[in-house]
Amino acid sequence: MTTFYFSLLLVIATIFTGLVWLIDHFLFKxxxxxxxxxxxxxxxxxxxxxxxSRAVPESSLVEFSRSAFPLIAFILILRSFFYEPFRIPSGSMMPTLLAGDFILVEKFRYGVRDPLFRKQLLATGTPKHGEVAVFKYPVEPDIDYIKRVIGLPGDRVVYHDKQFYIEKQCAPNCSGENEVSLEHELVAEGEFYYGRVPMRTYAETHGDNSYQVLVNPVAGSQVGAFYNQANSRRGEWIVPEGHYFVIGDNRDNSRDSRFWGFVPEENLVGRAVFVWLSLDFDHGPDSRMPSWLPARVRFERLGSIR
Incomplete structure (x- = not known):
């Protein structure tokens, strides 16, 4: 079930149980x-x-609605305007997020929107460099994606030799350097593998956010498959107004803005802020457990997302 249909179900259930409760309260009670x-x-x-209750029985529908309405309304308000849980299905954000991580997304960080049509009700903020954001995939808006924001409106993004360079938009009266190289500092090798290839883990800082990324040392750059922006060379992009450039932390195993372009501001869902549960489904070769059962809970992964 997509998040839209779940939200629709919650809205319908809230309205239905609320109407039943109101009609009963003012008419039948x-x-x-x-x-x-x-x-x-x-x-x-x-x-x-x-x-x-025996002399003048209350209908089971009224009894259910009176009990369920506050709970359903609370869940609707909480997940629509404050925090919504998501499950990480893939490894495109490794090592920051692993498949099987369950996260909380702060919905009000990038604006308060209605739960169905996503029209902005209140402007509260916009993404900053280095934040991890959940958004509606521009190619298929029914699908939620999660990536790291590295390019803001007006920024020039360059990807060369597995290195990102960001030329930040500069106001006419600004001074100082506005070009940033997302420098890598090697911190580990072989903690993660792609097949038999040991991956390299680098520390990276962008804006106020420090995090780690994975690089496959033998993978090609795939420049030929990159999204080619008009009047720009492949591997270079200028972020349009009202849009963002996002990438996966697993740099050589992520389909992101390099391949399909920019994320419109109206597609933003919220900022990923916390891992509240992490399940490891990687069973050993001798395991007889069903694949859908987790092998263990990764307690060490619980905490804030950087």
């Missing part, structure tokens, strides 16, 4: 109270709650 008062007048004593 007073009638039940009158009927109970008549019974008490005839018996000459006050009925207990159990006796009253």
């Amino acid at each position: 007073p009638k039940r109270a009158t009927a109970i008062a008549e019974v008490e007048s005839k018996t000459g004593r006050k009925l207990t709650a159990e006796e009253a």
Whole structure:
């Protein structure tokens, strides 16, 4: 079930249970109270709650709606405007995020939007360099993607020899250097593998965010498959206004802005902020456990996302 249909289901359930509760509260509840008062007048004593429910029973639909409405409405408000859980399905954001990580996304970070049509209700902020963002995949908006933002509107992004260079947009009166090379510092090799190839782990800093990325030392650059922006060379892009350039931390195993272009601001869902559960489904060759059962919980991965 896509997030749209789940949101639609929540909205319908909230409206339905809310209407049932309101209609009962203002129309049928007073009638039940009158009927109970008549019974008490005839018996000459006050009925207990159990006796009253037997004498003037409440429909199961009303009982369910009265109990379910606050919970459903709370879930709708929480996941629509504050925090929504997502599951990481692939390794394109390794080593920051692994397949099987369950994360919380801060929905209000990049604007408050209605849960169905995603029209902005309140502007609250925009992505910053180096933040990890969830967004609607521009090619198939029903699919949610997660990548790291490296290019803001007006930035010039250059990818050469597995190295990113960012020329930040500079106001007319700004001074100082505005070109940034996302320098790599090798911190590990062989912690992760692509087949039999040991991957290199580099530390990288962009803006206020420090994180790690993976590079396959034997993989080609795939420049021929890159998105070719008009009036630009392959491997170079100028981020349009209202758009963002995003990449995966697993640099040689990620389909990102290098291949399909920019993310419109209206496609932004929120900022990934926390790993609240991490399940490892990698069973050993001798394991008899079903593949859908996790082999272990990776407690060491729980915490804030950098």
